[in-house]
Amino acid sequence: MKKALPATHTSMMRYAVLSISLIITTGPAVSSALPLMAKNFPNISLAMIDMIATVQQFTIMIFLLISGSIAKKIGIKPTISIGLIITGVAGIFPVFSQSFVAIFISRLLLGVGIGLFNSLAITVIDLLFTGNDKAQMLGNRSAMEQLGVCILNLVVGLLLLINWHMAFLIYALAFPIMIFFWRYVPEPRVNKESKETHQKINMPVVWLALLLFFLVMCSTAIIVQIPNIIVRGSLGSATTASLIISLNTLAGMAMGFLFGRIYKVVSDMTLPIGTFLMAMGAILIGMGGNLYIVSLGTILCGFSYPLAGTYAFNLLSKIAPQGSETLGNSVLLIGCNLGSFISPIGVRILAKISGNAFIGMFIVLLVVTGGILVFQWASKHVSKMKKV
Incomplete structure (x- = not known):
């Protein structure tokens, strides 16, 4: 039985x-x-x-x-x-x-x-x-x-x-x-200790919120700008743009369901893989000129955000002060909401700096990916030094 x-x-x-x-x-x-x-x-x-x-x-x-x-x-x-x-x-x-x-x-x-x-x-x-x-x-x-x-x-x-x-x-x-x-x-x-603890945040939580702020800003910008790229660039109709956005959403849904399996295999590399895929998606969209390339870039971005974003929320319980998980989650979600809210302004700033908002995203996301890899390497190196 x-x-x-x-x-x-x-x-x-x-x-x-x-x-x-x-x-x-x-x-x-x-x-x-x-x-x-x-x-x-x-x-x-x-x-x-x-x-x-x-x-x-x-x-x-x-x-x-x-x-x-x-x-x-x-x-x-x-x-x-x-x-x-x-x-x-x-x-x-x-x-x-x-x-x-x-x-x-x-x-x-x-x-x-x-x-x-x-x-x-x-x-x-x-x-x-x-x-x-x-x-x-x-x-x-x-x-x-x-x-x-x-x-x-x-x-x-x-x-x-x-x-x-x-x-x-x-x-x-x-x-x-x-x-x-x-x-x-x-x-x-x-536990009783957590109930009595005054919830607080630390700098790792703040950095994680800033990362989510930027990732959501990029993700939202892609959804908002795709219709303009498709229709104004004469790559397709508004219906075509709607279909591509739907594919972006479906890609995100699929990655959400697959996240546990991927995390089990790549572990700490989940976050830099997610930001790198978003960078690749951004450069494909930035290149434009071809409906299939723009569609591939949009789908890649759909896959990438749940990969990086879900990892960030999974990481929170390890880096937040004990008993402060709820406040930590709230801070991360505020980062997400602010990223969505400020997305139109962020797109204009990136466009002014680089001439093309998506090329700007690509450059910044590559820098972010490199920064994450350096930080992870340094953290492991320091941990090994402590054990010696």
Whole structure:
């Protein structure tokens, strides 16, 4: 007779932990509804209408910083559940509202909900899993984010056939996720010492956040700029550009699921391999002039970010001060959100410096890869010297 697996290793618990990430990056998923929404609010500027897809990032960043303190008082599981409920309620509010101001406020509240469970979705994995199992779960979590974006973008397209209000119904997904999570995930055990420890960050965490800031800036720039490169360069239509971006997302999803296996084989080389692949993708896009080369570069970049990004989050538990994992995850996620937010400005700066934003990315990413390899070599050398 087969011995039952521990509660922390059951399949349903794993799926429940991962399900949270389906809805984390879906803030901009309603972008397709904005043109129709603009027609409904002719007196509102297009800039304000566009903010409906991004304004939640502001409150996400605020609540990323305080979610750890809230979890310390009421528990990680209740905090995540409350965040999911707020996400569901605030997310679907525009389905029933005709007031732009009210809808705008509801998007800010959506950010509150997502901010409450964003970093805790990673902390739960840090606390419930170890070793290669944890690495694979973090990879799967990254893949689930991509899967959520793919599915909900498709659902938004179908709901828009009814009207733009219905597009916001996608956030109702938060309710079954909350029930699923509450039913199958135990409250993670945090040792007493960690509970009493005042959470803090150190310089390695700051450097890791800066690395993620740059990687997300590059990754976002690629998704935003590909339509311009394809259409303005007469390489294809807007539909072609959309297909290539979808391939980028699918590549990221595939790498998320494969991360654990790759990490098991290449270990510490995972991060420099990820940054090097992104550099190669950037130079291929920068060369332009050929649809297939640009497509290959975009797919390479899709593969590379989950490889480097997931490794960074996996590394956090080793470099963050003991008991400060939640704050550390929040700092890394703030780096990611800031990278996404500042991407348009970063692209312009790189373009001014190098003449081509993607050539600039290639150069900087090569330098970053070299810096990581030198740092890893120096760390191992110092470690060997200490043992002698």
